[in-house]
Amino acid sequence: MINALLNKIQHLGAATICSFRRLGRASIFLLEVMLSCVSMLTRPALLVKQLYSVGVQTLIIIVVAGLFVGMVMALQSYYALVDFGAEDSVGVMVALSLLRELGPVVTALLFAGRAGSALTAEIGLMKATEQLSGMEMMAVNPMQRIVAPRFLAGFIAMPLLATIFSAVGIIGAYLVAVQMLGLDSGSFWSQPQNKVDLYLDLYNGIIKSLVFGFVATWIAVFEGYDCIPTSEGLGQATTRTVVHSSLAILFLDFILTALMFAK
Secondary structure: OHHHHHHHHHHHHHHHHHHHHHHHHHHHHHHHHHHHHHHHHOOHHHHHHHHHHHOHHHHHHHHHHHHHHHHHHHHHHHHHHHHHOOHHHHHHHHHHHHHHHHHHHHHHHHHHHHHHHHHHHHHHHHHHOOHHHHHHHOOOOHHHHHHHHHHHHHHHHHHHHHHHHHHHHHHHHHHHHHHHOOOOHHHHHHHHHHHOOHHHHHHHHHHHHHHHHHHHHHHHHHHHHHOOOOHHHHHHHHHHHHHHHHHHHHHHHHHHHHHHOOO
């Protein structure tokens, strides 16, 4: 009985030490990547290529998801507000929800699932096929050539995708609220213009998306670079990317919301 308990404590301690060791490696890795990002000033073509891969190819799922999220929010808001005679506030309710919360968070989760997993798989496959080692043998720094462009592209693309998500969501809400439910178009657009604050709502949403993009891309490129160079290790790294990114995004969302809207 005592030996079994001691074994469990030993395994727990070993897992904790291993987690802190990985966190240390990830922190050193992040520092190296940020220093390597300086090289993008002289090689913008690498960044543009990754912006297309990470941002443009993720755009379709962002647009479709934003449209339907906005439409669903308009329906839910209308049915909740119509009993109080406040159905004209559907527009401002949808706009505030998207700009403050749903836009950055849902975009980040979709980004982690699509672009983050793709980054991990791509870098992990390069490691498994020894392409990264081959670059080092040819005196080419993989951090500058492979990792830094992808990291910087994810950081730049994330707030742009979040903005598009929120804009498309508001358009979807307009289609449902005005075209389907018959609300006044002028009231739908005027209330958000009067109630949405540039700093408290729009800027805070952009700050959230920048933080989410930074963390999600960091996790994605680190998991790919640090994965075990086998098919099983690559699959585990891709799974860890999605899970860890999603948990980190939700945790950081709570922290940022508490800091931004604290009185």
